[in-house]
Amino acid sequence: MIGVSLKKKKEISLKKVEYYLDPSYVYLPIAGEDIVSITDKSVVKEGTLLGRKKNGLPILSPISGVVTWRQDEEILQIENNHEKKEYKEKNTSYTKEEFLSLIKEAGICGMGGAGFPTYLKYQNAKIHTLIVNAVECEPYITADFACIMENALFIIKTIASLMDILEIKESFIAIKAKEPLLKEKLITLTSTYPKVKVVEVPNLYPMGWEKSLVRYIKHTDYKKLPIEKGIVVSNISTIHAMGEALYKEKPLLERIVTFSGEKMKNPCNVHVKIGTKIKEILDYVEGVEENSDIIMGGPMMGKIVDLDHDVILPSTTSILALPKQNDQEEACIKCGKCTENCPSKIAPALIRENKNNPSALKRLNPNACIECGICSYICPSKIKVRDAVMEAKKERRKQ
């Protein structure tokens, strides 16, 4: 298995769980090709359909209130009128088609970081194996962990229903090794479900990458998507959201987000509404210390937050406040560490060297890069190798 062992630092955010489900405003970003079907200034309820995205997912209002469409900024702003909606547990059985349209209309997409529409993943050919990804291989993040701790039985029930509806033969819950609490809980709860197995995967980054998981659990390789081999990999929070849609007809309107990092004053996991401004939640959790980088996502793949604009998305796993880095880039000594540790088995140092050389780039295949960031992390000369590879990727697309 290729990967690096990172310090987990999970304990920082595990102390408490907070709720911030009643923000004064939510903001939903609207990209160019998305369709808005609601008129300006109309009053909506929680879960009302506001429009539809390019990829077919509905845009749903996370709260009740008044909608303002600020076209110049490409956002829908909803002012909260603090009206609550109750969801009741139902017990209905679905066919595959009903199920697919249900999760599509519930707006469910991948909650592990990619944000890929879930119904597209499951509508494909025959699925025989479901891998539930609860690895959370990036440091600091405990959103999935918190989700399991709260809803373990519910999640396993959901997995069982999914297996019934989609006629899946076996399923695996992949968790990180050396998490005794999680392992014990899941193993006790799955004891009555013989087809649901709990697998421990090595404590390596990027073990939560689909390809790594499929390779480790099923010992097989695929080209583009795991469905080629009849396998589907879903994040455990996504499974939970699917369960909420199945049993309560509750769409994906909220999630757990980890607020952590050395510079976070009050690290915790927070239940938040999709579309809440990050700055608003940061103020609620007492904010961050001076001289820090605020990051959306994990420390390896995350991006710096734009405090004025960025809001919580379904795929936002965490907001981190980390000490600012001021490493100086030095000359590449060609130590080969980036190449040795690359999970995609490409040679980042060579790609960086040849980033303006089209014929060499064709051979070096920068498009295989998954942007995991190991090359930049491991570089002893502190070179931003991943940035160079991403540039090369762009260069390659132009051709």
Place this chain on the structure above:
Amino acid sequence: MNTGPFIKQNNTTGKMMKNLFLALLPLLIFTFYKNGLLPFIKGYATFYGMMYPLLLLLVGIITSYFSEYFYFRVLKHQTKVEIKEELRHSFPIFPGLFLSLIVPYNTPLLLMVFASFIATFFGKMLYGGFGHNLFNPALIGCFFLLTMYGGYIAKMGGYFNTLEMDTVSFATPLSNAQGVDGIGSYATLVAPYGTLWDFFLGTIPGALGETSALLCLCAFFFLSFKRVIKWKIPAFYIGTVFLLTLCIGKANGMGLWYPCFQVLSGGLFFGAIFMATDPVTSPITSIGQVLYAIFLGISTVTCRYLTPLPEGVLTSILTLNLFVPILDKIGSMQGIAIKKVAVPLLACLFCSFLLIQNVCLKYAKKDATDSNFQIIDKKTMGKETTYVVTQKGNGGLIKIEFVLEGQKIKTMKVLEEHETDAYFQMVMDAAYIDTLLQNQEKIEEVDTISGATISSKALKKSIMNVLKEEGILR
């Protein structure tokens, strides 16, 4: 703006270099002990002689440092503050440090300054400084030193420190082996220097700091554990040399000691572990590294048997440095792993096969005509024929005069010899020449003198060669 990752591994180029220096430290101490302290204690060296290895080291490092300073100051017109910053990231002591470990003991200080300047200024800085050089700087320096002043240094005493000059040595193990084309018995190849254990410990003559395989091996494990060097290169390099020499040895009826001897001599361990793994001048890709190492092995063995370069490590690494971009190209090809490795690997196999065959052929021819034998003069006066011939001994050519009458050698006189005095005295003391002449009809059965094998064998061979020349012996 920072684009992440927002955590970095707690490792820097500076730390790697620090570890490299730590790994070299035992070798530096051993160098001082073997070439300075030990001769001094035994009374072979003066105090200056004892400090000389350290002096070479110091001169090498200082020159190296100032060459870089000179480069930034004169060619780049930088201010002192800028230069200080540059030198902090450029690790200026390393070319000089490595160079001082691979030069002969008797290198004059002035030549050390010259070599270290070449290494740093031409080998490293003119390419663009740290991280940009194509060839290993220290090897470039050593290459210039040995090609331009190798003869001069050899006259000064070459590789031998004062103790070795006075006691054991006449040639470094591999130049000694080259005298018999690399193929000989344990007694001729290993015994003059002690046992294989001495080869392993490093108490044999050779370049200043590269003789101890044991310490190099320790450094290898330390550096591999610390992930400073590319471990595949030394492993495959030494492995290839071992396998090839094992085949050559087996083909010539020699045992396991032979590949061990070949692997442990000529600074192979030092070269493989410290020089071939220089990150800047070795491949990045894993497959590239393996191919690089295998070709290094083939090239080294080729040099040892088929060229006048007895050691071959330096030349091989410099040659292969040139091919690093190509090897990386092979290593970075996308596609099925087997396909991309198959062709170069087959090339490796083919080269190895050719090499072994060549060496064996070369040795097979040796039996028919002895290239160590040469007739200088032949006169016939009446019944007497006088030959003046040379035969290669331990310390060079032995000039011998033979007088033949009829089918028999009447007298044999050594005109000139450069053998080690103690050994040749043993030969003379034993009245070996008389024994040889008395038994000339069954000359092949005469034993050589143990302890002075090479010298006595040379005399015996010269008689055989003269008799062959006359058609008496077949």
